[in-house]
Structure formats: C-alpha cells, structure tokens
Amino acid sequence: MTKLHVLGMTCSHCVGFVTEELESVPGVEAVVVDLPTGTVTLTTTRQIPSSELRTAVEAAGYEVADLSGQ
Incomplete structure (x- = not known):
C-alpha cells in the first residue's frame, strides 16, 4: 500500500x-482519495517508482507533497 x-x-x-x-x-x-486531508491511498500489484506516481498526479494538474509506503 502506498x-x-x-x-x-x-x-x-x-x-x-x-x-x-x-x-x-x-x-x-x-x-x-480522502479529499479533506488530501491523502491518496493506492493498492498496487507491483512496486511503482515514485516518479511514475508523481508524473500521473502532475498530469492531472496537482502536486505530490509526500509519498510513503514505497
């Protein structure tokens, strides 16, 4: 979980x-997604590089402030 x-x-x-x-x-x-806190919890089938997750969030027009569980 990330x-x-x-x-x-x-x-x-x-x-x-x-x-x-x-x-x-x-x-x-x-x-x-927990909108009030800005927390997004991901269930994944593989270890996903943080750069891929950041790229996806940035493509949506937002910014990742913190990643955990990597």
Missing part, C-alpha cells in the same frame, strides 16, 4: 482527475 499527500484538490472533480490518472499507471489496482 500513500500520497496531494496538494490542490478542492472538489470531487479534482478527486476524479487524480483517480483517473493514477488508475492509468500499470500496477495500480485501487485508488482511494
């Missing part, structure tokens, strides 16, 4: 954009 702290999400549309981009990363099985 947790990200994503900056800039303010609404359900933001959650949708981030979820969609992260679900497109090979190996990501599930994405759970």
Whole structure:
C-alpha cells in the first residue's frame, strides 16, 4: 500500500482527475482519495517508482507533497 499527500484538490472533480490518472499507471489496482486531508491511498500489484506516481498526479494538474509506503 502506498500513500500520497496531494496538494490542490478542492472538489470531487479534482478527486476524479487524480483517480483517473493514477488508475492509468500499470500496477495500480485501487485508488482511494480522502479529499479533506488530501491523502491518496493506492493498492498496487507491483512496486511503482515514485516518479511514475508523481508524473500521473502532475498530469492531472496537482502536486505530490509526500509519498510513503514505497
């Protein structure tokens, strides 16, 4: 399990954009976003490099402040 702290999400549309981009990363099985805290929890089938996760979040228009569980 991997947790990200994503900056800039303010609404359900933001959650949708981030979820969609992260679900497109090979190996990501599930994405759970806690909007009030900006915490995104990923269930994965492989060790995903943090650079891939950052790229996906940035493609959605947001910034990763912290990664844990890598």
